[in-house]
Amino acid sequence: MHSAFLYMALVWCGIAAAQAEWWQSALIYQIYPRSFKDSNGDGIGDLNGIREKLDYLKDTGVDAVWLSPIFLSPMYDFGYDITDYRQIAPEYGTAEDFENLLKEAKDIGIKVILDFVPNHTGNESEWFMRSKRREPGYENYYVWADGRPDKTTYMLPPSNWVSVFRKSAWQWSPERQQFYLHQFVQGQPDLNYREPRVHEEMKDVLRFWLQKGVSGFRVDAVNYMYEIDPRDFNRQYPDEPLSGMTLDPDDYGYLNHIYTKNRDETYQVIYNWRELLDEYTATEPKLLIQKPTPIGPCSPLLWQRQQEWLCAFQLQLPQRRGQGDHC
Numbered sequence: 001m002h003s004a005f006l007y008m009a010l011v012w013c014g015i016a017a018a019q020a021e022w023w024q025s026a027l028i029y030q031i032y033p034r035s036f037k038d039s040n041g042d043g044i045g046d047l048n049g050i051r052e053k054l055d056y057l058k059d060t061g062v063d064a065v066w067l068s069p070i071f072l073s074p075m076y077d078f079g080y081d082i083t084d085y086r087q088i089a090p091e092y093g094t095a096e097d098f099e100n101l102l103k104e105a106k107d108i109g110i111k112v113i114l115d116f117v118p119n120h121t122g123n124e125s126e127w128f129m130r131s132k133r134r135e136p137g138y139e140n141y142y143v144w145a146d147g148r149p150d151k152t153t154y155m156l157p158p159s160n161w162v163s164v165f166r167k168s169a170w171q172w173s174p175e176r177q178q179f180y181l182h183q184f185v186q187g188q189p190d191l192n193y194r195e196p197r198v199h200e201e202m203k204d205v206l207r208f209w210l211q212k213g214v215s216g217f218r219v220d221a222v223n224y225m226y227e228i229d230p231r232d233f234n235r236q237y238p239d240e241p242l243s244g245m246t247l248d249p250d251d252y253g254y255l256n257h258i259y260t261k262n263r264d265e266t267y268q269v270i271y272n273w274r275e276l277l278d279e280y281t282a283t284e285p286k287l288l289i290q291k292p293t294p295i296g297p298c299s300p301l302l303w304q305r306q307q308e309w310l311c312a313f314q315l316q317l318p319q320r321r322g323q324g325d326h327c
């Protein structure tokens, strides 16, 4: 999930901490790189364009910039379908351009936060290609399932699950002869967080960017990471119940999403990521933040260690005139 507009988020925290963290008084400005500033005249905003505007951002009072995805992507979903989590999209620049942006931002006291998209990759990802081919070690990187048989040989989707962007959340792979799950667009296969290797891969991604010196991550669609465990349902994915809210079976609101979002297993993953980020706090505490959340349609959360607990803080978003709750 993402918002297509830019906005400023004023971070606040209602818990009295022994020492205030930097984000408790920070002005964080979201930048969608494609539309922010084009530095080379090709019509596409880019990293050098952001770098050129750093002084302006500083003058505006910005303490940190959160960059919407800057990674290699076919752009089926505005860059949230990522082919390679470590590679900069060429239209945005190079790895060196990012290093220069990060350095110059730090030099003038602006922190850089990256978008982190853990629920799915793009379908051009090498991981997905390998998983489609059932390469050893990659077989279970994604949520794969056999189809349900009907009266003919035609295979029906494994369950009635509906994508956030309408129609079945399952897509047939002729190569693998199974369906894969995509909670968002077809080109965004869901990673399988019941596969331990996926956890390690994603932690390596976080380490890669932390070692470069980013100040944290905004986590995308975190409450979609886990689906129900099919081992609890005879190794099948069960249908979700009808919501009664609409008669359109292709509409996401047609079902109550009791098996596809807000699963309790998610919290342990967040704990693990928070621990990982805390290994990189020698120079500054790192930010881990998300929106929207299971507890409300417009309640961004910020996770930090508070003694032994993982605390959630609501952030307050200024609303544009005439606009209701919009995440």
Ligand SMILES: [Ca+2]
Binding pocket: 038, 039, 040, 041, 042, 043, 044, 045, 046, 091
């Ligand atoms: Ca450009």
Ligand SMILES: [Ca+2]
Binding pocket: 119, 183, 190, 191, 224, 225, 226, 227
């Ligand atoms: Ca998922």
